[in-house]
Amino acid sequence: MRRTADRSADLERLLSDGPFPAALRAAITESGLSLDRVRHRLARRGLSVSVPTLSLWQSGRRRPERAESLRVLAGLEQLLELPAGSFGALLGPPKPRGRTQPPGHLVAVSQHDRADIDDHGRLSAVHARVVLRAGGTGLERWPVRWDLEPGVTPKILADRNCRVAGVEHDLDRSRLTADLVLDAAPAPGESVIVEYRAMFPARPAARRFVRTLERPVRDYLLEARFAVLPALCVRMRDAGPGRELSPDSGGTVHVAEADAVGRIGIRWES
Incomplete structure (x- = not known):
């Protein structure tokens, strides 16, 4: 077990006083492990958790509550060489369960972005549909x-119900x-x-589109539609390596995620 003296004063304070997300984030940072390596090492111990879930725990947007999640939490304490129960003591009582929405908020249930790339490989428009x-x-x-992006500012235009x-x-x-x-405020529930849509000027720009989701979205779909197919197209994500994407017969690539949060995008090379 890692000795107290081997841990930073900031981490010791967070393990004592919380909050849980900050303590988890600090402990993982001090370990020098990426979230993907943490996931991999937990899997070797028979504990299954996704990188997006770890990211949500770190950000405080979600907390471990179910029995399986609490087992993962105990495994994290062992993996990060922390005293047993360090994280569990910071969680406090469980939050009320259910699918009710936060009071006083509009919540994105699903979102679909379609990025249009012109024949010069430039992002020309993004069409967004949000529920x-x-x-x-x-x-x-x-x-x-x-x-x-530096020197590139889109023009935002409303198309439906706003x-x-x-x-x-x-x-x-x-x-x-x-x-x-909105044209009309929806009733609660x-x-x-x-x-x-966002319209971009016809000038050189970075060959990528990234959407930052500040709160989890149950279903997120990002499409990139190319007038001329690029030599390479790669999925971008907060955590984990990029993954090459193959276009379909219509010249489109896509990324689809459930419970998506953070930065999600696509980059391409002509």
Whole structure:
């Protein structure tokens, strides 16, 4: 077992006072292991957990509660050479279970992005279709956030059940935020389909598209449709190596994920 003296003061404090996500993140960082290596080593111990789930635990967007997840947590304590029960003591009482939405929020249930790439290999447009569910009354605004490439700013246009109320540019964080106002606020528990698009200027740009999902989306689909097939197309993800994608007969590649969160994208080379 790793001695207390071998652990940083910050990690010791987090293991004592929490919160759990920060303690887990710090312990994995100090181990020097990637999330994929953590997953692999747990699998060798007979414990199954996905990289996205570990990422969700680290971010605090999800917590281990089921019996299988708690076994994984105990395995993490052993793998990271921490005292037994270190993580479990930070979890506190379980949260109420169920599929109710957070009160006072619009939640993306599913999202479909289609990126169009022109015959010069440039990203020309992204068409987005989002299914939103209301967790309260009077909810009519949905912020759309984009990570900007240097010198390239898209124009956001509303296509279905919404209008663009305002656009803000955060140059320090290289981010654009467009505020979409729904045509009609859905009743609590009801859903609405929103469609919009981002149009990009016809100028040289990085040959990739990345969507940042700040909250988990139950079903996420990203398509890239090419006017001219690239020499190489690769799936991009927060954790784990890239994976080469093969286009279908229509010149399209895609990435589909369940409970998706974080940065998900596709890059290509002409």
